[in-house]
Amino acid sequence: MSKIYVLDTNVLLQDPYAIFSFQKNEVVIPAVVLEEVDSKKRYMDEIGRNARQVSKMIDGLRQQGKLHEKIALHNGGSLRIELNHRSFHQLQDIFVEKTNDNRILAVAKNLSNEEEAKSNGKLVILVSKDTLVRVKADALGLQAEDFLNDRVIEVNDIYNGFLEIYVEKKSLNIFYEKGELMLSDITDQRFYSQQFVILKDVLGSSSSAIGIVDHTTKSLKKLVYDQEQIWGIKPRNVQQTMALELLLRTDIPLVTLAGKAGTGKTLLALAAGLLQTEDFQSYKKLLVARPIVPVGKDIGFLPGEKQEKLRPWMQPIFDNLEYLFNTKKQGELDNILAGMASIEVEALTYIRGRSIPDQYIIIDEAQNLTKHEVKTILTRVGERSKIVLMGDPAQIDHPYLDEYNNGLTYVIERFKEQQIAGHIKLLKGERSGLAQLAADLL
Incomplete structure (x- = not known):
């Protein structure tokens, strides 16, 4: 028996092509979802891009018929924009406020009641990436599911x-x-x-x-670089030894590192990058970048020039550089970096549109990148460059990403069979006993 899937806004903003993921079933988009999508179109980030994509796609589907009546999709299913099941009567005694989430729940509940009254009624399922919306649906007796089609693994x-x-x-x-x-x-x-x-x-x-x-x-x-010591750094465990092998190999242009806080991802990558650019001169420049959370947002509200605005976001990078350069005085690192034109610390906001050849590129906190954003970054990599993506997939700050659908996990899974790529998951924290215990317990 076919089913009716009612989609929440966050499903479309996560995957603009989600309406084609439900096989030969009926997909219903409440009118309030279109309003929410419309309000996001002006955003200059991934959410805004997806909102514009959804708008164009639904507009294109208008050529096939009236959306409020039902149109056929190429996968055998159908799509309908729901305008007639907005009554809040079923919810008014439970959820008083007419928020957008509650309006979506009302549509799903009214549809479900209508189908239950039929002898051959369809099962109505609300699909949302919002945990509390699914909890509310359960309280109303509605079946609710997370949207898992975007998961890589x-x-x-x-x-x-x-x-x-x-x-x-x-x-x-x-x-x-x-x-x-x-x-x-x-x-x-x-x-x-x-x-x-x-x-x-x-x-x-x-x-x-x-x-x-x-x-x-x-x-x-x-291993070629077994137990190698670089810039005063020596691997402390077997996974760090493996990571260093990947970081120093020039025949592996794409490296991904995953691990909890304190496992040494950033320090190892920076040490390897400095060795390759400053000592071996295998690359012309070391470029270190980090997404500004949330990714793509303007940082103009911070005071000062560009570098002063970037400093708070990039401080974890500078902390590791201070350790590697063994700086003691305030401002000493800035003087060193000013005299070394081969080191550039940048925000990901400024990488788009560039072509980056002959560089050792380190992208920190890559777990906060979407699939589209990580594709954008990797397609910027020029000839004779090496790129390192690292982060903790279990520590996501992006509202629509999780451990299984973020950009870092996407690259790890897609490239694991490619000879030009290598990956290692760092398991043991080396920052301190307290840091390791906190990572495990908290």
């Missing part, structure tokens, strides 16, 4: 970039001697390009080794 299935495999001692000895081990000699399971493998002795001894998958030779190879 399923729950608890995020690629972490490494595997632990138990092998015989002779395989470990071969790897130590030759620095290489054929994947077919380890196991018949599937490996991704640039995936790390931790080899452990099947008999339980302390012998172990770390290798990285090379799909060209179908083998596991020894």
Whole structure:
């Protein structure tokens, strides 16, 4: 039996093509949703872009018929703009205020009551990314669901970039001697390009080794930068060792790092970037950027010139640079950066429209980027550049993103099979015992 899906505004603002995600069912958009979408069209961020896209798409569908009556969609379903089920009578004793959320709930409830009165009535389901709207719907006896079609992966299935495999001692000895081990000699399971493998002795001894998958030779190879110390920084755990390998390899132009606060993502990336630009001169410039939360908003309300406005948002970057440069006095870092034209700290707002060749690019807090925004950034990367995207997918500040549909997770999953990309999830916090405990408990 077909169903009726009533869409909340946030579903369309998250995915403008959401109306095509419900197969051969009827999709209903309450009139109040169109009003909310219209109010967002002037925003100069991702929400505004999606609102404009929704408006153009619905306007294009008008060519097929009257939207308030019902039109057919190419996927076999149908779309209707609901104008006649706005009565607030069913809700007035429960939710007094006629807010937009409650008006959407009223439409869904009235439709549900109408369908229940029919002998072959359809099931009405409210779809919203707002948790409280779904809770309210449940209180009214309505079925409500989250919109999950935009999720890149399923729950608890995020690629972490490494595997632990138990092998015989002779395989470990071969790897130590030759620095290489054929994947077919380890196991018949599937490996991704640039995936790390931790080899452990099947008999339980302390012998172990770390290798990285090379799909060209179908083998596991020894790390090039194992236990390398750069700019006074040395990896403190196995995942940091893996991260440093990816950060220093010039043949891997895209690196993604995920991990909780204090796992060393920013410090390792900055140290690797400084080594590559200042010492090795593999790149002309180190560009460090960070989204201003919420992403894309104007920062003009802050006092001062551009750099003074950026400083509060970029302070975590400057904190790590102060540590790497071992500065002691106030203003000393600014003098160093002023004398080093090869280091640029920028907001993502100013990256759009640029072409960035021959640069080591670090994008911090990438979990707050949408799929469209991360695509915009990656398509800015020019020849001979390397880009590092890092963040904590579990710590989202964007109103319409979560751990499974943000830009960082999107890139991790889409590029995990590509030879030009590498990923590692950092597990252990190294900032302090208190910071690690806070990350775990809070």
